[in-house]
Amino acid sequence: MSVVLILVVAAPLLGAALLLLPGVGDRAARLIGVGATAAALVGAVVLACAFRRGRGMRFETDVSWAPSLGLRFHLGIDGISLPLLVLTALLTLLVAVHSLWNIPPGGSSRAFVALFLLLETGTLGTFAALDLILFFLFFEVVLVPMYFLINRWGSPGERGPASYKFILYTLLGSAVMLLGFLLIQAKTGTFDMVELADRHGAGMSHGVQVLAFLAIGLGLAVKVPMWPLHTWLPDAHTAAPTAGSVLLAGVLLKMGTYGLIRIAVPVLPEGAETFAPYLAAFGVVGIVYGSLVCLALLRDPDGDLKRVIAYSSVGHMGFALLGIATLTPQGVNGALFVNIGHGLVTGLLFFLAGAVKDRHGTALLGRLGGGMYGRTPRLGALVAFGAVAGLGLPGLAGFWGELLAMYGAYEPGAGLSVGGYRTFLAIAGLGTVLTAAYLLGLVRRLCMGPAGGEPAAGVDVTGPELVVWTPLVALTLVAGLWPATLLAITDPAVRALMGGS
Structure with a gap:
């Protein structure tokens, strides 16, 4: 099965290589994109079916890569990375299918498809890497294709500044993170993430752990994005094409929280304990701030x-940060559930936002008007479904992650202030009320009332659109109604990573 994992990571890259062959036309390029992403998803599902729950890594490949530097090509997955691997493969396949009929002007179809295939390889590799430098390289691979997707195929007048801001923020964050990795290796003599997690900070002084956590945490916080390092995200989402927005929100943001869970917390436990209250504080500020900005935008x-939708992501990822900062299995499981729920729901919302923009020629709320239930009732119903899933309605995927994150804040890990975290819990609770206010306000603004604004072009939800959106709707329901399915996979790995029973 280790070969299957390598093929899952390599399939999109092989697809991108095929696009370099002469004579590949636009239609063929789009079909190659669907084929490569479908192969990655099939492989990920095979791994999920063969996955044995419990502690430890599965399907490992560990070979020497650069012996003189102590680098190894080390891949593997556990219950923490498997759901993210499957989510990435699913969302990228849906983007590829969507691109069969919807690639915005700005460049060739071959280039567009090659870029999101390269982005998928980088993301899958990030979730499968078990060597710090390999993790860093995959992490960096993602940045270049996303920059070009925004810069070449984004909205005219916005794409240039948004793409520059994206690349500057994320590259600077990555550089700081690399310094933290090098500091860890200098003190421990290894880049191996499994070995470092098993040591739980042994061989590093308190000062080294604090400094390394600060560097790594800052680099990952940019990608989350954590308030106040979030300012690149709304510009990037507003300018990006639909495919870019779906992958950015559904997949790329998860790399930040995943890195905190996989590397920063288990490898640097004393640094994590020192900075956890600050991480929680920034997280709950982001929850409230994102909601207030959304209310103002309405x-x-x-x-x-x-x-x-972009600012709503700032708020939702704040719950993931709060869960991680509790340093409890409940909180970390909640953060992982937030990752999956947010990926499904926000991926759907950005697909729907793209459809609304295509029909109206604009995404400005003042020009969209209302009356979607009357003009395009199926599209309006899907917008309402995405909104109520995003506000955390029980029975849908957005509910359980936020609940577990707040539950972890009620009884935080040893050494953390119970009073302080219960204050964070109260602020997060206020954030859930504000989230409901702006998402229900969005439904009222777009779906209800008399029709206004620009007239809608085209028809209601089409067959191809339904093919792309139905899996996200179905999985949002499945994750919400049967949360134990996902938690049974993540919980043993979380407890093992955190040194618990």
Whole structure:
């Protein structure tokens, strides 16, 4: 099965290589994209079916890569990385299918498909890497294709500044993170993530752990994105094409929280304990801040639908940060559930936002008007479904992660202030109320009332659109109604990673 994992990571890259062959036309390029991403998803499902729950890594490949530098090509997955691997493969396949009929002008179809295939390889590799330098390299691979997707195929007038801001923020964060990795290796003599997690900080002084956690945490916090390092995200989402927005929100943001769970917390436990209250504080500020900005955008005639969804991501990822910062299995499991739920729901919302923009020629709320239930009832119903899933309605995927994160805050890990974390819990609770306010306000603004704004072009939900969106709707329901399915996979790995029973 280790070969299957390598093929899952390599399949999109092989697809991108095929696009370099002469004579590949636009239609063939789009079909190659679907084929490569489908192969990756099939492989990921095979791994999920063969996965044996419990502690330890599965399907490992560990070979010497650069002996003089102590680098190894070390891949493997456990209950923490497997759900993210499957989510990445699913969302990228849906993007590939969507691209069969919807690639915005700005460049060749071959280039567009090659870029999101390269992005998928980098993301899958990030979730499978078990060597710090290999993790860093895959982490960096993701940045270049996303930059070009925004810069070449994004909205005119916005794509240039947004892409520059994206690449500057993320590259600077990555550089700081690399310094933390090098410091760890200098003190322990290894880049192996499994060995480092098993040591739980042995061989590193308190000062070294604090410094390394600060560097790694800052680099990963940019990608989360954590308030106040989030400012690149709304611009990137507003300018990006639909495919870019779906992958950015559904997959790329998860790399930040995954890195905190996989590397920073288990490898640097004393650093994690030192910075956990600050991480929680920034997380809950992000929850409230993101909600307040969304409420303000709803009242602004120039407010952008995609910008509202982008700021909602700042708030939702704040719950993931709060869960991680509790340093408890319940909180970390909650953060992982937030990752999956947010990926499904926000991926759906950005697909829907793209469909609304295609029909109306704009995503500005002041020009969209209302009356979607009357004009395009199926599209309106899907927008309402995505909104109530995003506000954390029980029975849908958005509920359980937030609940577990707040539950972890009620009884935080040893050494953390119970009073302080219960204050964070109260602020997060206020954030859930504000989240419900702006998402229900969005439904009221778009779906209810008399029709207004620009007239809708085209028809209601089409067959191809339904093919792309149905898996996200179904999985949002499955994750919400049967959360134990996902938690049974993540919980043993989380407890093992954190040194618990």
